[in-house]
Each structure stands twice: as C-alpha cells, then as structure tokens.
Amino acid sequence: MDTSNPAVLVNAELLRMYVGRKVRTVVQVIQSDGEITTGKSTDERQLIIKGLPDVSPMSHVEVIGIAESEQSIRAEIWTNFGHTFDTQSYNQLCQLANGEFIGLFM
C-alpha cells in the first residue's frame, strides 16, 4: 500500500460505496487476458480487475487498489492467496468491518 490511506475491506456489493477510494478484496480468478482479469467476488458477483498479471484460473487473489467503478478495481498490490480460501468467512468479515465494527477498521 503505497499511499497512507487505509484500504477498505469490500466485496462486490460494498464496492459501489467506495468508488474512487482505496479498497481491498479477494476474488477468484475466472478469466485473465492480459490487462483485464475477470474474477468472482466473495459474494458471488463478477468484478473486473485491471493491471493484474496472468494468474491461473480458480486461484484466489487479494487485490488492493483504487475502485474505478462500481464493478472494477485498478490493482496496485496483489497477493496470490492460493486455491484454498474461505470466501464465506471473508465475505462476512467485509460486512462486519463496514457495518457494526467499522470503528475498528476505519
């Protein structure tokens, strides 16, 4: 995270609230062709990630970057989370971190 702004934990539904801001999320790669990567968010929706290198499909990738639109993120930092990742827990964490316990995170 190059800038000092904290990155908001989001899923696809929460992404629309933070357009223009630095966000972080985990997607499962569906398809990647050069510049554009299509991924499945933790709440089962499609997201577009820009700026990722080729990543093997079905692996989970954490993306930290700027939300360019309600459905796309321009990646600045990415980390391969492998094939075994609990998307359900992460999804619930996103909801808690943006809801009742937002004070612990932002």
Place this chain on the structure above:
Amino acid sequence: MYGSQFDGSAAFSGGGFMPSQATQAPDSSFSPSKNRDIQSLLPLTVKQINEAFLSSEDKSNFTIDGVDVNNVTLVGMVCNRTGRVTDVTFILDDGTGRVECNKWVQESVDSNEVEGILDGMYVRVHGHLKGFLGKRSLNVFSIRPVSDFNEIASHFIDCIYVHIYNTRLRKPQGGVTTQPQIANSSSTPLKGYQAAPPNQFSGQHNVDGQKSIEQMVLDFLQLPSSNVDEKGVHCNVIANQLRVSADKLMLAIQNLVEEGLIYSTTDDFHFKSTING
C-alpha cells in the same frame, strides 16, 4: 468506637456492611484488567492501536476498550524493511493503518527469523506496544510469514471478537459499583444518618426493630426543638414522644452513645445529638 461494643458493630454492620465488605475482596480480584499479574495478549488492528488511550501520563501504558494493553498481535504487510546490525525495522500495514515495528537481532535465532521477511509479505507479529512522545511503535518479539491466507481474515475476526468481549461481555462487576457507597457510609456514619439513605440501611438491619428506634431517637434529637436547651432532652421525654418503652430506649441510647452520635450532658438522663447540637 466500633470495636469496643461487639453488639454495636453487629447492629450496624451485621445486616449489610459485613457481607458487602466480605464480598468486596473477591470482586476486586475479578477485574483482571487491573491485576498486574495477569498480562493479556490482544489481537488488534493498527487503527485500534492509533486510537488507544494512554492510561496515565507518567506510564507509557495504553488502554483499549478498558483493558490494559501489554502484548499485542497483528497481521499485516511488511513495508520499508530496513536491516541493521543490531535490529530490523519495518512498517506494518494491515489495511487499517501503519505502525512502526522494531525487532532486535541479537542471536542467530533472531537473524534466522527475520532473514526471510521481505517487503510485500504478509506476516504475523507478536510484540509489545510502546509509546514515545505520542508516537506508537511495536517492539516485536516474534515475526513469521503467513502461509495460510485465511489467517488474515481470522485475525480480523479475532479482533472483532475480543473487542466485543472487552466492551460488552466482561461485566463491570455490578456489585462493586454499589459497594464503595456502602463502604463510605460505614466509615462516615455521621453522613449516613442524614435524610433518606440511612433509612435504607436501617431498613435492611431492621431485624428486631432496635435499629429503627435508634433512628427515631436520633431524628428526634436532631430536631431544632430538641436543641433549644443546652441540656438536651431527658430520656423520659424522648420515651413519651416516641412512645417506646424505657428498656428499648435505653438500649438505643446506649448504642447511639457508643457510636458517638449522641452524648449525655448534665446527668445520665439528658442527651443531645452530636451533629446538630
């Protein structure tokens, strides 16, 4: 004054004070956040660290959610790793903020630990939170790379759980909050015998009605009319006014004298209140 007459102390303390004093000690030990022998490990986000309160100016100890912060654990990404001969410093960024970390390297086990830690890596750190001139930093005891990335989500969920536990589930010992009031009253009985509160206590101890007679006598002697005469009031007058038997009255007067609330004046039958007298 309390110790000389066992009956007196039993009459005042038996019903409510003794049990409350007896339970005060165990209650105070049930607040582990204040017990220095118990040091907790808190999973935290950097945001929580940045918002921690300094518990007092001379100590450099922090408080989060009402709990003393000693050892903490965090999960985040390593940035700006700088290795020197004796230590390694880096910034830990967990997405909620950034905190400076320092790991002293003295033995080979330490240098092995930090050797594989590179910028951009997710790590789990354990350390001690320090504050210096308002700036927070972490003295790291242990650092290791995260291998299963579920640990990141798990750590944040842990932070939420401990936050809930410390703010809601750790009961603030309801009994303790009321004990000090009783303790204060027992040590300052003069205050205890004014207006409403003492009536509650006298109601508690009203086993044989003796206490209420004492209260009535005291109230009577505190009336302005009782204090017109420097001699005070003759006990027969008190008995007539309050319609109590002489035996019960004398016992009540004796107890009140023991407590220092009334005193005899010209002879053993005239009494005055020590408070409004």
